[in-house]
Amino acid sequence: MTQPELLRPASYVYGQWHSNPEGQTLYDAVYGRPVAVISSEGVDFAQALAYGREKGADLRRMTFHARARALKALGNYLMERKEAYYALSLLTGATRRDGWVDIEGGIGTMFSYSSMARRELPDERFLPEGKVEMLSKGGTFMARHLLVPREGVAVQINAYNFPVWGMLEKFAPAFIAGMPTLVKPAPQTAYLTERVVRDIVASGLIPEGALQLVTGEPGDLLDHLLEQDMVAFTGSAATAHKLKVHPNIVARSIPFNAEADSLNAAVLGLSVKPEDPEFTLFVKEVAREMTGKAGQKCTAIRRPIVPRAHVDAVIEALRRELGKITLGDPARDDVRMGALVSVDQRQRVRETLEQFRAESEVVIGGQEAELLGGDREKGAFLDPTLLLCRDPLNATAAHELEAFGPVATLMPYDTLEDAIRLTKMGRGSLAATVATHDRAEATELVLGMASAHGRILVLNRDDAKESTGHGSPLPQLLHGGPGRAGGGAEMAGIAGVKHHMNKVAVQADPTTLAAITREHIPGAQVREDVVHPFRKNFDEIQVGDSLLTHRRTVTEADIVNFAGLTGDHFYAHVDEIGAKEGIFGKRVAHGYFLISAAAGQFVSAAPGPVLANYGLENLRFVEPVGIGDTIRTRLTCKRKIRKDLRPGETRPTGVVEWHAEIRNQDDTLVATYDILTLVERARDSFDPQPEPQAAEQTAEA
Template sequence: MTTTPMAPLVPSFVQNSWWTPSDPDGGTSVLDANTGEPLATVNSDGLDLAAVVEYGRTVGQRELGKLSLHERALKLKELAQFLNERREELYEISYRTGATKIDSMVDIDGGIGVLFTFSSKGRRELPNSNVILDGPMEVLSRDGSFAGEHIYTRIPGVAAQINAFNFPVWGMLEKFAPAFIAGVPTIAKPATPTGYVAEAMVRLMVESGILPAGSIQLISGSARTLLDVLDYRDMLSFTGSASTASALKSHKNVIDGGVRFTAETDSLNAAILGPDAVTGTPEFEAFVKAVTTEMTSKAGQKCTAIRRNIVPAALVDDVVKAVGERLDARVVIGDPRAEGVTMGALASLEQLRDVRGAVEEMIAAGGEIAYGTLDAPVVRTMGGEEKTVDAGAFMSPLILTWDDVENQAVHSREAFGPVSSVIGYTDLDDAIHLAAMGAGSLVATVCTNDADTARILTTGIASHHGRVHMLNRETARSSTGHGSPVPHLVHGGPGRAGGGEELGGIRSVKHHMQRTAIQGSPNMLTAVTGVWHTGADRVIAGDPEFGAVAGAIHPFRKSLAELKIGDAYASPLRKVSLEEITAFANETGDTFYAHTDRAAAEANPFFPGIVAHGYLLVSWAAGLFVQPAPGPVLANYGLENLRFITPVPDGDSIRVTLTAKKITPRVTDEYGEVAWDAVINNQDGEIVATYDVLTLVEKEDTTYANWGK
């Protein structure tokens, strides 16, 4: 008797090693989406999920905690560079899911691009520490001895991430990247039909040797009891169907146990064509291109795909015709490994049955097929033949039209494949109403070149959508597209779309952190945050009349190795003369009357007469604190939070006090950034101006150590 050899098991990666069940029998068989051939078996029977979670909470938390936010962000860049060199082998695996080369680039290159983006934003926008400040200090006592503020610190558990089948790489990395920067270990659970692609990516991540132990674990197979072992320390991020999300959301550990839960689910995304975007306009052309792209990219298996095209009623036939002609001209269905194929198979035969079943329900409810067929399409095989095949999960693109544009089926039933509907609206209010009938979506496109139309539609639908993509002739070439979430912006949506948020730059890092109000003295707040707070202790050099310590060194003469938070400098007083104010006005051309016309200035309720320019005061302040000799301060690269508070008339004097507020060493450079709290006072101690001075300072004072010797 001949037996068919079992397809290889897709292993899990848990507790820093690869794992497969002791009993190889059983599990779920995974097929090549294009040929129906067995590819792999997925089985997690016997996997100790409690031990997996505990490993993340202990080893993963400990090892990630040894690194700062910047150090973790830098590791993402190193990982992205490593993976960039191994993309081709991932493409070869991805073809088996029905993804074309372009589809695979969106998934694989897009996922790697997320790592690059988060690495850059993490190092640019976050402190080189593990505490993030949220907002300014709030003084809670009259004498300033008691204050409060908010901080973010990482949650103490794991980030369990259940991902969808359509983007096995991007979907995993867009969740992993912000969790990793936050310092929270990931437990990834990919969807079974394409989990072998996610496993290949995790294998490369492990082989790189870049990630600390426990950073990522992978569950290949069922994880139905995962929520049973999570608690308030952990979070669960889910991408998939609304029904599954609802079941997870109702779990006792979410309702009563405090597990953080976020979901991205079904979405009946819309594209609205403005009344001005008639046939022949650049906007009409851009709209048709966007619709066909979203129908065929990943064979329409995108949570952001356009499902409802809301167009002026008079243009319904024109849109259907134009989209159909573009599909005819550009779509070749078949095995992605065959020459010339532009749209591959759906991810599985089960998915094909689900999509066809959804379309049949929509037709029964009143939809009509205006383009395409439910019959098996002619496809191009690997050998280059054009024929109908039984094994692959291939489907023709379909356009549906509706006599009743408010039919619930078009606004509530999603066919998760190359299927889109065209419905007509009467006016802008009607278009907004139809878009809102989706009951919450991830994204909508507004296609118009009329500013008023763009404003009315965008503000009208914004509260129903996580993202609104405005498309016109100005962005037709540069836009990343309707269906392409970018890591800089929030990805998620209200209502039916799940009510969660993913990506969004540093916002998504903070999703993996706890915001906590802390209260105490300025010294204690400084100790916890690593940022100097007004009223905290400092060591002042400079003018003894302002509390300077004898022998204290000017902080600009200190490298990062020597500089401490609270190191400060108080300058002597500098008198302001009318001649200098007039000269500055004439030299710069800033002859605003408050600086040049005494009578007009005195008539102004804000000024006592002619006053010094604010920028003149800031320039004088720089002259009062700078040190002329080179190093260790390398450059001043800007000011932040500048406020002018008290006018300075001629005859007054000013002094500046500079305090090292925040020190941020750069991981990859021999220098770091220092933010200095700067306060200009007049001779009576009144505050004239406040701002932060930003400088680049050497880690070690070596470059100019022998200058002048």
């Protein structure tokens, strides 16, 4: 085959590309040919970090929604260039399917975080969190927690197995949080990471300094970290431990998040029989996890745990399934598994296999199958290998060592208690799978395993069709695990954004606190206008705009008519004798009548900018309202949420959250709740034409 041109991936630091003609030579995983030369020689790590901190101010000045829009635009930009990434991914030994998980999975994570940020976060640069804490009896002193961006750099130290996803799944939440990132990829696949970063920089879609890249060795990078910086590491548990106790990280209390490779398990339920769908699903999942990315996944199943009675059946089923796996050049359509990342990595896996042999026997593999392209010696090919450890409760190697390749060790068990114990012998895992259709069995296994795992999939006939599988970390869910898995927490939805922010408790009077948080707080000063708030569009409404309604006296006819209309004849409303014997001592109005009556008090009936009621939240009925009581409602703008145009929409809108308080004639609060209204807004410069829906859905899938 034609020798490809030698790549020279550069570092991108302090606003410029930095490369060296000499450095470490990298070889492609399939034919063993030189593919790239990398080096970080000459990079000033202190300057790179200082540059990120300084330029991070531009990112912090953007709101959550502005960052989310930029992230979405960047995702679309990268999707248009994905074929270039796939071409480089083949050189790492990954098949097209493996590359899809890495490349489009990484870009899809960006889309997911863009959507979550616009849906769940305010269009602000900070995030009020939790409820207002009342600190005084008179209500003049209270507190609220705020989350603000850290004014440092998020340093990523990534593993080689996912050069695109590994970067983007960390970059996306950090970017939404307003924190710039410096990426240090593993050298073996750094050329693919560099290609993506080169396009990100060329796009001009994110502020300068929001992303920097260091290829080659990290040098004295960690020595220059400051208190506002943070580190996210993906790799081996041994390396994670070494970095976590770096003197500068310890001395400055720098947050260190570790996501380490773990000995993940899959448990076949004791109730499952070989003829059950769950048996087949289990076998396919184990085979998929053994061979996907040639087994080089931090979430891969290393320990299939099965009922002792079904060991032989599982081995034979796996033999058939693994027999379908063709090995060779991943550029070929008839190849289902490529190579490990390097011959050095293959040698490490072989050495670990030798250590396993003291306690386990090879039952599948150990021989070299036909190779469909590639070079068996110069390339890094290794056939799928299944071992059997007959006495796993008394074994150590399979629970302590990881062969980071297409290798798994089958373990028999007799009771569910034994199965749970075996999963925990891995001392903490990122992910586990339980295959069973028995709900009681699933409950016992999940709750028994939960303390030692970051994520557990219950796989059965009901969810298999739509399940994302054992080894698929999702942006909405935690990616991390206790103990050996590093104790870290990546993604997990908006929690991944909050991880990059500083939490501060702000104490003040209600009006000052409302001014700082830009959310109305009960007890804060309000603004009343001659113009009804429902006659104002989204842009005209301001937080604190308020309406105090006319009064209404509740009559017996109101209660009787509401009961007849709704069919709610609960005794407390319509039974005079029963009500006197109840907790209120009298007949009272329906709670839902009160909020319906309140709507009649504050709604402006004519057509206008308020388009629809969007929802009702935090409803509490505080005090009963009886016949003859008089109610009055105060409606106050609590906060505003700007909505982007969706596909097919041409009418710009936003959501206005109103706080409603219903009080009686004694000014006693009887009900409180929040109302969401969809309100028309003026079209502005932040309203580009909506993206085609298919593009985003494909990436998010």
